[in-house]
Amino acid sequence: MNFFWKIVLFFVAIRYGFFEVVFPRVSQWAVNSPDLLPAPAAAMSMYTWLMMVAIAIYILSSEERIADFMTPIHQFLKPQTAAAKKGMQIVVLAAIPLFGGWSYFDVNSPKMVSPTAVRIQHPTMPGSFEGMKNPLRDPTEEQVEEFIAEQKELAEEAAEDEEMEPVTVPNNIEDGRIALVSKWTEEGAALYAVNCRPCHGMQADGVGPMAVGWRLQPANFRDPGTIATIVEEYAFWRVSKGGPGLPSASTPWDSAMPIWDLDLSENERWKILLGEYFLAGVGPRQTEKLE
């Protein structure tokens, strides 16, 4: 096989063999999906163009390869005497403009397909949210002392009431702080179970019982590319303002997220975030220190 056909075969094998046959199956197997998972058209177009550029670079980077590639083309374009070869020449030379015309028509003719939309991953957050901190991650000393006092009262009640489970009283402020955050996290998980679980799932993996009802699957918080990559005030903004609160600059954005600040207090929303990150097994992005 000459160099020209090797190049053509390579292109066909990668473009159609790998991307159309192998890749969807490998993706399906990798994430255990019931359906084949082909690369989206935008990615395919990007990879195809890149591959064509790479092939052109490979051919053009050596005089020998240019000659090897062009020789069969030159030979084919020479005037032919044999009828079969002449016929083939006519067919190919006619097919090239026809293919070009058909491609142009195919791209530009009206079709009943949904448009491809460019989506921004993290819409621009209003400045009023920047710098907010989750107050429940670092309770004040007064809050901790109050909590310890409550625990002591409960412990005394539990000592008298046999039906109550024993209550642990923190020994010092530090233990108290950890226990209080843990309590708020549990409360947050409970609030999450009531308000968020139907869509985002109890494991925070985006497959709650209502998830299948949405055209776009709710966010999987266990995915390291979602809530782990954003600072907590960003997540707070998303929970508070939901899909309708997204700025117009961020459209198109498909989100069925409700506006939770209509139904939940600020404290409850921060608690939900504690529970959400805990259930997802990730932490919010830390504000990094300047070098």
Added chain:
Amino acid sequence: MFLSGIVFLGGVFSVFGAGAQEIVDYRTFFGFDPRTTVWIIAELHLMFGAFVLGVPMFAVTVEYVGVLTGEERYDRLAKDFTRLLSASFALTAALGGLLTFALFTLYPKVMTFMSGIFHESFYIYAFFFFGETFVLYFYYYSWDRLKNRKGIHISAGILLNLIGLIIMGISNSWATYMMSPSGIDPETMKFTGTLMDAIWNPLWNPLNLHRILGNAVFGGYVAGAYAAVKFLTAQTEEDRAHYDWMGYVGNFIAIVSLLFLPFAGYYLGREVYSFSPVMGNNMMGGAFSWTFIIQAIGIGSLLILGNFYLWMGMGRIPGAERYQGFIKFILFILTLSFAIWLTPHNLPLSSGEQLRMGGQYHPTLKFFGLMPAKNAVINFMILGTFFSFLLYRRGNISKTIPFSQQGGGAKFWTLIFTGLAFASILWYGEYLWNLDPKELDLPPEKVEFFSLAAWCLIGQAFFIAVAVAFTFKDQGKIGQAILFTYTVINTVFILGIYGFVVMAEASPFLRNIAVAQWLSMLSCIIAVLTIDIFIFRKAEHMGAIRWGKMSAVSQYVLLTLFIVSLLTMGIMGFIRSGLRENWHVYGVLEDTSDWAFTPTNLYAAKVIAFCALTFILMMTVAFWLSELGEKKKVK
């Protein structure tokens, strides 16, 4: 005609001068959008500035190489570069003056604010600009006079670079202060600091570093493009050979600087995140995420085209055909890495595709859009480019002299350079080993994520030692292969994949992973290159490089490299400046004009393309003018 001109101007001034007494916050440029006006002038000033600051760096280096080697062609090359410099210096200054007028007249409120903080620095800037002018012209015009006193001449070149860096540093402080203001009282949002507080703002040094390297890259590409035009129009074999070589040197300098640039960009980006996570999110995942994909295409194109040029250059090296077989593998790695490099986390999707995938993210391709994947592949591309360069270097080498017979100097310098690489790797490995999670605001249990990176660096140091040991046993090539293979496994596959774990579990540590990857890659380049220099020293050659025997395609590649670098610079500038959103000074001075919105990528592309085209035209005229003088001398 003169009088009618005055009458016309008088008419124009009388129309547009109406309302000149008003105190306003913003003005338009003869009715035209003031933001785009300032954008275009600033961009052009920056493009010329980058060239004027970038070229002296390697003009002096090339001149010094000429002194060391005693080869006349280096001196000619350095002088050629400097001639281009003197022609464009006046244009840089003129554009700087125009920019000042534009800023003070179109944005009086902003400039009142800025001059309130930086007024002293304006005079220091002007003082150094005078210095730059004197030293530059002294450096250029004393070239022949100081031919036999190269020490003085090179010192002038070094002084020129130092002054240039100071000038750049001062103007960078203004630009970065607008992004990350410091010395601000958080209660009143008023500036209460000193001039030094304002200059030394959080993004100042990251931008300084990024621009120094960027200028060197840009200067290299401009010189390469100039050489390409001269090559294509050359009338003699001698000229063709000289400009072919000049193009090669320009591209070489650009590529060497480009190897460091992604890391400097990463440092700047991380500091943007550190200053404001929201600004960081807007940059990489928000409003500018698609613009970043465009600039990723620019960077990837520079690396691939740089390799393309080197491979074509192998055609003029007798014996290099032995290494042609490697090209397809390098190209495969570069293309694969480039594909990952430009894949966004959020792909453009139709509703049908969203339904099929059950969400916005492709279940497997989504990983390519995250930072650990980008860090892994950029290191892979740099290592691939370095491998191409190694093949180019040894293209015409035949019989070598064993390292053991290379003399004491070779052994000494091998130990010094590889020792430096070894020590820097161990130093950072030790730092990671003892890193306190508190330093990164991480809980104590996250310390478990630090040890793997430390072990990888210890492994890197070990394999540097192995490579050196093999070299001393006259098996340098095997040593190089072992070190190179380990570096690829370490930086791309181990630390690259581990980055995903770190991102999810201890995200602030991701920057340390990136540093570990970069240091491993750099230590490999230093060690392998040092060994390469000495194992091939005094080797026999299969023939001299046939300078001038290059295809025209290669010269168009040089021109494309220049244009891509120009556009990439424009796009990055748009992102950096646009990150301030509706703030002149982020969080302090709000933009209340009609233009306080982020332009679309399409609009930005048009403005940047216009700037690029204008720059090319102005540069062409400047070079043509400089040629006039030369031609006269020749006659």
